[in-house]
Amino acid sequence: MPGPEQQSTAPGPGPVPGPGSATGPGSASGPATSPASGPARTEHCADVIVVGAGPSGSTAAYHLARTGLDVLLLEKSAFPREKVCGDGLTPRAVxxxxxxxxxVSEDAGWLHNRGLRLVAGRRTIEFDWPELSAFPGHGAVRRRADFDELLARRAASAGARLVERANVAGPLVDERSGRITGVTAKLGDDRRPVSYHAPVVVAADGNSTRLSLAMKRYRRTDRAMGVAYRTYFETPRHDDRYLEAWLDLRDPTDPGHRLLPGYAWVFGMGDGTANVGLGVLDTAGIDLDWRELLRRWCEALPPEYAYRADAVTEPVRGSALPMGLNRQPHYADGLLLIGDAGGTVSPGTGEGIAYAMESGRYAAETIVQALARRTDRGRELALRAYPQALRSAYAGYFALGRLAADLLGRPKLLAAAGAAGLGRPALLNVAFRLMVNLTEPNAKDSLDRLLHLIGRVAPGR
Structure with a gap:
């Protein structure tokens, strides 16, 4: 059974108004109608509201808007704005x-990478991204401040109405049905109150996801949570073509230098700097100063990285990592959860951007199908397919990730497995392919087909 902060409610049977309508108390003066059937809709009504213009929200808004739906994309900050991230993108995200x-060419400002370099003790192993029909054979790197704005502007170019400095305060709810019918927000520096109305709302407002909490979508406490801290420093290795992960992250305050449940990374940015950080599972209840740990870890880097305290270009910042679909239900009462709001970070690797974008696309495809239905019941049934789409895509893979997370939480077992794995590159290659989730069912390679099958049939919950 789930161990939520409070038990989540099951999706209700309330009706879903069709495109161009706004229901519930406080609706704008008269229901807005589609351009084909009546007056132009008001500024504060839409077919869909997306709260949050991060990777998941902007992806959802783009795919919705390109079908002709009227989409409001509300972002609490103004671009460019910073986010804590490793900035490294796998082929899934590309x-x-x-x-x-x-x-995504290098001429357009991206630094391509060939694969992943694993470092543990004195051993180093490099794995190239596989060449697959479903995914490109390269990853990429780009700073989040630039990356997020690029995606938001792309959604706007497709027709989404991007509203910056729109700090969403809470949901508008129909008291009779319990359905969300829009959101309230405070706009701009003067925090002017405004209400936005739509029959479907998408929560893409990150791990804190105040909108989800207001609608009683609670975090499952039986799912792993992680934390990440990162900074940037100047280094001659800024154009490294491999994402680098150091597996032997240790506690400097412990006399035995115990192995911590996580890893550190160095991702070259191609601009003279590297993004350096650490990701740790917080399930073990370890009480450490993570910023100080990152500083000490950087100081211990080999000389060729040329790390110096005066070469650090940005302060250390941290963020929580919601993993393994840990907030549920992903759809109920007119509200869909995507990205960090729905806990789509991989529990095995900490990768978040690819799955955030994919969940945004799944949500958009579901909403397009729902709003094309002719009846309220038909629209509601279509919307209820979204959680199943997430489960079909991720349940098995995330179950494997939770096993990896459990391994990370057992330092002695992790040390033994790491020693065994690094001594057997072929075995480690299998683990690498499973963890980065780059497989396809129709490959000629029998190993690839087997890995895809394992990711699909692993028992999710």
Missing amino acids: KQLTDLGID
Whole structure:
């Protein structure tokens, strides 16, 4: 059974108004109608509201808007704005970018990478991204401040109405049905109150997701949570073509230098700097100063990284990592959860951007199908397919990730497995392919087909 902060409610049977309508108390003067059937809709009504213009929200808004739906994309900050992230993108994320029509060439400002380098003790192993029909054979790196704005502007170019400095305060709820019918927000520096109305709302407001909490979507406490801290420093290795993960992250305050449940990374940015950080599972209840740990870890880097305290270009910042679909239900009462709001970070690797974007696309496809239905019941049934789409895509893979997370939480077992794995590159390659989730069912390679099957049939919950 789930161990939520409070038990989540099951989806209710309330009706879903069709495109162009706004229901519930406090609706704008008269229901807005579609351009084909009546007066132009008011500024504060839409077919869909997306709260949050991060990777998941902007991806959802793009795919919704390109079908002709009227989409409001509300962002509490103004671009450019910073987010805590490793800035490294796997081929899964690159595929989502190309599906948005974004130029991901190096001439357009991206640094491509060939694969992942694992470092543990004195051992180093490099794995190239596999060449697959479903995914490109390269990853990429780009700073989040630039990356997020690029995606938000792309959604706006597709027709989404992007509203910056729109700090969403809470949901508008129909008292009779319990359905969300819009949101309230405070706009701009003067925090002017405004209400937005739509029959469907998408929560893409990150791990804190105040909108989800207001609608009683609670975090499952039986799912792992992680924390990440990162900074940037100047280094001659800024154009490294491999994402680098150091597996032997240790506690400097412990006399035995115990192995911590996580890893550190160095991702070259191609601009003279590297993004350096650490990701740790917080399930073990370890009480450490993570900023100080990152500083000490950087000081212990080999000389070729040329780390110096005066070469650090930004302060250390941290963030929580919601993993393994840990907030549920992902759809109920007119509200869909995507990205960090729905806990789509991989529990095995900490990768978040690819799954955030994919969940945004799944949600958009579900909403498009729902709003095309002719009856309220038909629209509601279509919307209820979204959680199943997430389960079909991720339940098995995330179950494997939770096993990996459990391994990370057992330092002695982790040390033994790491020693065994690094001594057997072929075995480690299998683990690498499973953890980065780059497989396809129709590959000629029998190992690839087997890995895809394992990811699909692993028992999710």
